[in-house]
Amino acid sequence: MNYSANEMMTIAAARALSDRDVCFVGIGLPSAACNLARLTHAPNLVLIYESGAIATRPSVLPLSIGDGELCRTALTTVSVPEMFRYWLQGGRVTVGFLGGAQVDRFGNLNSTVIGEYSRPKVRLPGAGGATEIATSCGRIFIVMRHHPRAMVRKLDFLTTLGHGPTGVERRQLGLQTAGPTLLVTDLAILEPDPVTKEFTVTSLHPGVTREQVRANTSWDVIFAEPLQETALPTALELETLRDLNARTAEAHGAAPALT
Amino acid sequence: MPSFLPLPAAVEALIRDGDTVALEGFTHLIPFTAAHEIIRQRRRNLTLVRMTPDLVYDQMIGAGCASKLVFSWGGNPGVGSLHRLRDAVENGWPNPLALEEHSHAAMANAYSAGASGMPCAFFRGYLGVGLPDVNPNIRFVSCPFTGETLACVPAHRPDVAVIHAQKADQAGNVLLEGIVGVQKEAVLAARRSLVTVEEIVDSLNPASPNSVILPSWTITAIAPSPGGARPSYAHGYYSRDNSFYVNWDAISRDRASFTEWMNENVHARRTA
Numbered sequence: 001m002n003y004s005a006n007e008m009m010t011i012a013a014a015r016a017l018s019d020r021d022v023c024f025v026g027i028g029l030p031s032a033a034c035n036l037a038r039l040t041h042a043p044n045l046v047l048i049y050e051s052g053a054i055a056t057r058p059s060v061l062p063l064s065i066g067d068g069e070l071c072r073t074a075l076t077t078v079s080v081p082e083m084f085r086y087w088l089q090g091g092r093v094t095v096g097f098l099g100g101a102q103v104d105r106f107g108n109l110n111s112t113v114i115g116e117y118s119r120p121k122v123r124l125p126g127a128g129g130a131t132e133i134a135t136s137c138g139r140i141f142i143v144m145r146h147h148p149r150a151m152v153r154k155l156d157f158l159t160t161l162g163h164g165p166t167g168v169e170r171r172q173l174g175l176q177t178a179g180p181t182l183l184v185t186d187l188a189i190l191e192p193d194p195v196t197k198e199f200t201v202t203s204l205h206p207g208v209t210r211e212q213v214r215a216n217t218s219w220d221v222i223f224a225e226p227l228q229e230t231a232l233p234t235a236l237e238l239e240t241l242r243d244l245n246a247r248t249a250e251a252h253g254a255a256p257a258l259t
Numbered sequence: 260m261p262s263f264l265p266l267p268a269a270v271e272a273l274i275r276d277g278d279t280v281a282l283e284g285f286t287h288l289i290p291f292t293a294a295h296e297i298i299r300q301r302r303r304n305l306t307l308v309r310m311t312p313d314l315v316y317d318q319m320i321g322a323g324c325a326s327k328l329v330f331s332w333g334g335n336p337g338v339g340s341l342h343r344l345r346d347a348v349e350n351g352w353p354n355p356l357a358l359e360e361h362s363h364a365a366m367a368n369a370y371s372a373g374a375s376g377m378p379c380a381f382f383r384g385y386l387g388v389g390l391p392d393v394n395p396n397i398r399f400v401s402c403p404f405t406g407e408t409l410a411c412v413p414a415h416r417p418d419v420a421v422i423h424a425q426k427a428d429q430a431g432n433v434l435l436e437g438i439v440g441v442q443k444e445a446v447l448a449a450r451r452s453l454v455t456v457e458e459i460v461d462s463l464n465p466a467s468p469n470s471v472i473l474p475s476w477t478i479t480a481i482a483p484s485p486g487g488a489r490p491s492y493a494h495g496y497y498s499r500d501n502s503f504y505v506n507w508d509a510i511s512r513d514r515a516s517f518t519e520w521m522n523e524n525v526h527a528r529r530t531a
Contacts, residue, residue: 064336066286125334132364
């Protein structure tokens with residue numbers, strides 16, 4: 001079957017979740033990946049949205065983090081203060097799934113501003129839940145499209161802590177959680193080097209070249225040896241994702257497709 | 260016992276220029292109709308507090324109601340930027356907007372602290388990130404028992420909280436269900452509170468024992484406002500108008516189309 005780079009990205013991200021995970025879901029690309037995992041290999045995956053929905057099983061992807069579908073299909077829905085205190089800060093989430101506008105080589109994220117904070121060129125939405133998701137969840141997966149303006153040498157603003165600006169700050173702060181362990185893009189899978197914590201390409205998606213990845217990464221990206229090739233999407237993965245996106249488009253009217 | 264008032268009278272009585280006002284509702288039960296009345300009454304220099312300043316604050320900021328925003332995530336969920344918020348921050352239109360920026364965890368804890376009568380909230384957060392450098396209201400304390408570094412922010416104590424709920428009974432007790440967000444905390448943290456409701460009923464029964472109920476003595480005024488959360492939604496009454504959220508991107512992108520939409524859909528309309 002033919003597939004798009006975005007479909008490959010969502011499918012590769014979905015595969016990283018296990019049936020035993022409890023996952024705090026960001027909106028957009030993370031939400032598509034998490035629900036694809038639940039509808040394929042991880043039927044017992046517990047999805048938590050910051051609006052309060054716990055163990056939700058939406059039949060269409062929510063447009064917002066608090067669509068009614070999330071509450072209607074949840075095991076329970078709690079208040080937002082309870083969500084952030086008992087569930088997230090309480091250490092009851094194994095994986096946080098995040099995106100952002102910029103990521104650096106150590107998995108730090110910016111979703112605050114492009115340019116100076118006091119005189120921004122582009123004012124982005126801000127931290128939302130990400131700042132504490134990144135330090136309270138057992139580990140963090142990041143999903144983002146590969147682009148030189150997204151994969152940057154230096155963040156314009158550090159919204160969400162990965163391994164720290166030089167890769168050591170997270171450890172120095174004494175955080176007990178692992179931080180970012182996976183970065184999935186539309187070109188490749190990157191994982192942190194066990195020692196330096198620098199995100200290194202461990203798998204190229206089928207048909208993608210090292211040159212493409214270099215051209216779309218602003219830091220001098222390192223490739224692991226041996227370098228893997230990401231398994232092709234299966235028919236089940238593609239059909240499930242396309243069904244989910246079709247149901248979502250129908251439910252939201254003019255909503256943008258997430259393929 | 261709260262006053263039952265028509266919405267224009269309630270806004271006139273409770274909200275003054277220069278107030279700190281929190282309109283809450285986490286995607287669900289967003290008090291749009293109340294916001295439109297605040298815009299029509301041309302309130303100015305408000306400090307607007309809200310975890311997720313989405314379309315409702317984009318409209319209030321673009322209409323010139325706000326001089327400061329206290330928030331943790333300002334976007335059109337699943338769609339993109341808030342163009343009126345960006346125009347105010349990037350270009351000072353229609354007036355400059357000061358920002359006090361937090362994370363969701365900080366905002367939720369600050370509301371809880373306000374509801375609890377505490378001066379501040381502390382929690383595990385803000386480690387290793389940039390916001391404490393640009394927001395002097397983010398500080399750190401050591402746990403007196405373990406020495407752990409904890410983040411500390413002032414409690415939210417708004418002058419007025421404005422929320423939308425499903426029902427009030429004749430005695431003025433209010434019920435909300437579904438995604439209940441941070442509204443209970445916002446009302447209990449505020450000095451005054453305005454609740455718009457889908458309907459006023461003889462009895463809240465059969466309310467589940469675990470429904471969020473705000474007892475009558477915690478509320479200043481109730482205004483009936485069927486459909487008062489549109490284009491967001493009211494669980495059990497109507498669904499979220501997702502296509503409007505998508506269309507808002509084009510409406511709000513430039514000042515002229517925004518102003519025209521506001522004139523037609525807010526200023527030209529009166530609430531009962």
